[in-house]
Amino acid sequence: MTGSARTATSAPPAANSHWASMRSTGVAAGTFAFEGDGTTAWHRHDQHQLEYASEGIVGVETATARHRLPSRQAVWIPAGLAHQSSFIGARTVSVFFDPALLRDTGGRVRVLPVDPILRAMLIYAARWPIGRTGGDAVADSYFEALSHLVRERLDEELPFHLPASTDPLVTEVMRHTDAHLATASLDRVCRAVAVSERTLRRRFQAATGMTWRQYLLHSRLLHAMTLLVEPGSTVLTTALAVGFDSASAFSRAFQAYTGETPSGFRQDRASRPAPAGR
Incomplete structure (x- = not known):
C-alpha cells in the first residue's frame, strides 16, 4: 500500500x-x-x-x-x-x-x-x-x-497531546479555540458558545483536568509544530499565526514544551532523513 x-x-x-x-x-x-x-x-x-x-x-x-x-x-x-x-x-x-x-x-x-x-x-x-x-x-x-x-x-513519553471530552460544551469550546488560536481569549470564547466565564472555567477543568488557558497554550504549540515544518515558514510568522506577540515569547514557550528551539525544530525536520519503508 x-x-x-x-x-x-x-x-x-x-x-x-x-x-x-x-x-x-x-x-x-x-x-x-x-x-x-x-x-x-x-x-x-x-x-x-x-x-x-x-x-x-x-x-x-x-x-x-x-x-x-x-x-x-x-x-x-x-x-x-x-x-x-x-x-x-x-x-x-x-x-x-x-x-x-x-x-x-x-x-x-x-x-x-x-x-x-x-x-x-x-x-x-x-x-x-x-x-x-x-x-x-x-x-x-x-x-x-x-x-x-x-x-x-515507553517511559519517555512526550506531552504532545490535547484532551478530548464527552461534554458537548467543552468540545465546542475546544473546537472554537483551535480554530481561532491567533485571536482566542476567554471572553471571546464565552461569547461564541454563549456561556459565562465561571461556567466555562468550572466545566472545562472538570472535563479535562486543565484550565482553558493551559489548553490554549498547548494547542498553540502543537499547531506551531505543524506550521514550522511547512516550506517557507519562519519562527516569527509561526509565532504570530498561533497568537504569540513576539518571537522571543514563542521561543521560550516552545522550548519549555518540546525541549527544542523553534529554529532547531524546523531545521532538523527540513533535512530529509532516509525515507521510511524504502
Missing part, C-alpha cells in the same frame, strides 16, 4: 488481516509502510503499533486524548485501543508487535522520542512486512532487540 493515500472512507492499515498468519507462522512482528494524506475510520488492532513519521504530521485520536506527532517522532498505540489516525504529507513506517513479544501496561497512546539508533532500526525493519509468510530467524532476533529498545522508550 506504499504510495497510496488513506481517505476518510478507507480501511485502517492491513494489520488485523494478517493476524492469523502471524500466529500460525510464528511471526511475532512486522511492518507496514505508508505515504500520503487522509484519515482512517475508527479502528483497533490486535497488535501493538509503533508508527514512526519520517515526514509530515500524524494525528491519533482516542476517546480521551488527541495526539499530534511531528516528523522524527513515533507514536505508540497499544493493542485493542480504539483510535482514529490522520495524516498530512506523511511518510511513515509502522511496526506491529505481538503483545506476547512486547508487554504494555499503560494502555494509552504515547508520543515517544526517537534517537538516531531507534530511527535507523525502525526504517530498516521495513524489509520485513507484516504480511510475509514463514518464520525468519534474523527477523525474529531483530524484532526482539527492537522490542527491548521500544520498551525503554
Whole structure:
C-alpha cells in the first residue's frame, strides 16, 4: 500500500488481516509502510503499533486524548485501543508487535522520542512486512532487540497531546479555540458558545483536568509544530499565526514544551532523513 493515500472512507492499515498468519507462522512482528494524506475510520488492532513519521504530521485520536506527532517522532498505540489516525504529507513506517513479544501496561497512546539508533532500526525493519509468510530467524532476533529498545522508550513519553471530552460544551469550546488560536481569549470564547466565564472555567477543568488557558497554550504549540515544518515558514510568522506577540515569547514557550528551539525544530525536520519503508 506504499504510495497510496488513506481517505476518510478507507480501511485502517492491513494489520488485523494478517493476524492469523502471524500466529500460525510464528511471526511475532512486522511492518507496514505508508505515504500520503487522509484519515482512517475508527479502528483497533490486535497488535501493538509503533508508527514512526519520517515526514509530515500524524494525528491519533482516542476517546480521551488527541495526539499530534511531528516528523522524527513515533507514536505508540497499544493493542485493542480504539483510535482514529490522520495524516498530512506523511511518510511513515509502522511496526506491529505481538503483545506476547512486547508487554504494555499503560494502555494509552504515547508520543515517544526517537534517537538516531531507534530511527535507523525502525526504517530498516521495513524489509520485513507484516504480511510475509514463514518464520525468519534474523527477523525474529531483530524484532526482539527492537522490542527491548521500544520498551525503554515507553517511559519517555512526550506531552504532545490535547484532551478530548464527552461534554458537548467543552468540545465546542475546544473546537472554537483551535480554530481561532491567533485571536482566542476567554471572553471571546464565552461569547461564541454563549456561556459565562465561571461556567466555562468550572466545566472545562472538570472535563479535562486543565484550565482553558493551559489548553490554549498547548494547542498553540502543537499547531506551531505543524506550521514550522511547512516550506517557507519562519519562527516569527509561526509565532504570530498561533497568537504569540513576539518571537522571543514563542521561543521560550516552545522550548519549555518540546525541549527544542523553534529554529532547531524546523531545521532538523527540513533535512530529509532516509525515507521510511524504502
